[in-house]
Amino acid sequence: MNATLSRLFDKSMERLTDSLRLAMLAAPLLFAAPQALRAEDLAYVSTISIDEEVWEEPTAATPRLATGDFGPFRVKGDVAELVDAIDASSPAKFRAMLAAHPGIKRIEMIECPGSEDDDANLEVARMIRAKGLDTHVPATGSIRSGGVELFLAGVNRSADDGAEVGVHSWEDSDGLQATDYPANDPVHRTYLSFYADMGMDAAKARAFYDFTNTAAPFDGLHVMTRAELVKFGLIG
Numbered sequence: 001m002n003a004t005l006s007r008l009f010d011k012s013m014e015r016l017t018d019s020l021r022l023a024m025l026a027a028p029l030l031f032a033a034p035q036a037l038r039a040e041d042l043a044y045v046s047t048i049s050i051d052e053e054v055w056e057e058p059t060a061a062t063p064r065l066a067t068g069d070f071g072p073f074r075v076k077g078d079v080a081e082l083v084d085a086i087d088a089s090s091p092a093k094f095r096a097m098l099a100a101h102p103g104i105k106r107i108e109m110i111e112c113p114g115s116e117d118d119d120a121n122l123e124v125a126r127m128i129r130a131k132g133l134d135t136h137v138p139a140t141g142s143i144r145s146g147g148v149e150l151f152l153a154g155v156n157r158s159a160d161d162g163a164e165v166g167v168h169s170w171e172d173s174d175g176l177q178a179t180d181y182p183a184n185d186p187v188h189r190t191y192l193s194f195y196a197d198m199g200m201d202a203a204k205a206r207a208f209y210d211f212t213n214t215a216a217p218f219d220g221l222h223v224m225t226r227a228e229l230v231k232f233g234l235i236g
Contacts, residue, residue, distance in 0.1 A: 070097040072112070078105045080133075086115040086146060091123045098131060106134040107154065114145030118170070121146040122194055125153035129198065137163035144168075144221060148212070148234075149191075152198050157235050164223055165234070167211070171218035178213035200233060208232040 071093035072084035080097060098104065107128060115121035128135065128150065135154025137143055143151055144166035151157060151165065159165065169177045172187075181187050188209065195205035211232065215222035229235045 069093065070100075073097055073107075075101050075104065078103050079108050080104050080106070081108045081110050082143075082147075082150070083111050085113050086117065086121045086124055086150070088117040088120050090117075090120050091127070094124050094127055098127070104131075104133065106136055107150070108141075109135060109137045109143050109147065109151060110141050112143045112147030112150065114147055118146060118190075121149060122190070125149050125194070126197070128153035129155065134158075136160075137165065139163055142166070149194065152195070152234060159226075159229060159235055161226070165229060166216075166221040166223045168216040168221050169213040169218050177218050204233060 070080075071090045072082055072086060073080045073094065074083060075081075075097060080101070132155050133153075134156040135151045136157070137151065137159040139160040139162035141160075142164040144164070145168060148165060148167055151159075169179060170191075171177045178188070191209050192202075192205050195208060196202065200208065211228075215224075224234075226235075
């Protein structure tokens with residue numbers, strides 16, 4: 001018997017001995033009448049430990065299967081599904097997603113009620129365009145408010161019949177909406193510049209911007225018809 005086999009044999013015998021010793025200690029207590037069991041007896045038995053080489057307590061460092069936390073996005077092959085609103089953490093998570101899955105080609109917009117952070121929303125939209133991704137809203141999909149800007153960022157855009165694309169006016173922290181400001185107020189430049197960057201000429205950008213702000217108030221929603229989607233160039 002070589003040294004390795006000898007060590008394995010010795011270890012097996014140690015474990016067998018420990019098991020027999022545990023059984024001998026516990027047997028009188030287990031078969032005693034219930035009233036004969038004392039707290040100190042049970043405490044003694046509970047202190048007998050299992051061989052640490054057989055059982056290892058999980059720790060924070062124990063490997064776990066990676067799930068990929070990409071915020072409102074989930075990856076399926078070369079498609080990233082959008083299933084929730086954009087918030088302040090979304091740009092960083094979107095970058096992480098692209099780094100982990102460089103083969104993504106399309107954003108499938110299943111559910112997006114809008115954004116909790118308009119600046120973050122436009123940042124993600126610009127990344128969609130910079131990466132050259134397409135956007136698509138399936139028949140059961142729904143995008144509203146800031147989700148429409150994300151859709152507009154797609155290089156190629158499509159929407160199935162039945163897809164919901166909803167727009168409304170924005171509202172600032174003072175409770176003022178877009179129509180409360182003069183048409184030439186600098187406050188409008190953010191979205192007009194974004195629409196221009198997405199390929200709209202100045203006239204169409206202004207027309208679409210005005211449409212979104214007058215079709216429904218901030219607390220309302222206008223679902224665009226297919227004719228309106230074509231009219232403003234959101235789809236071909």
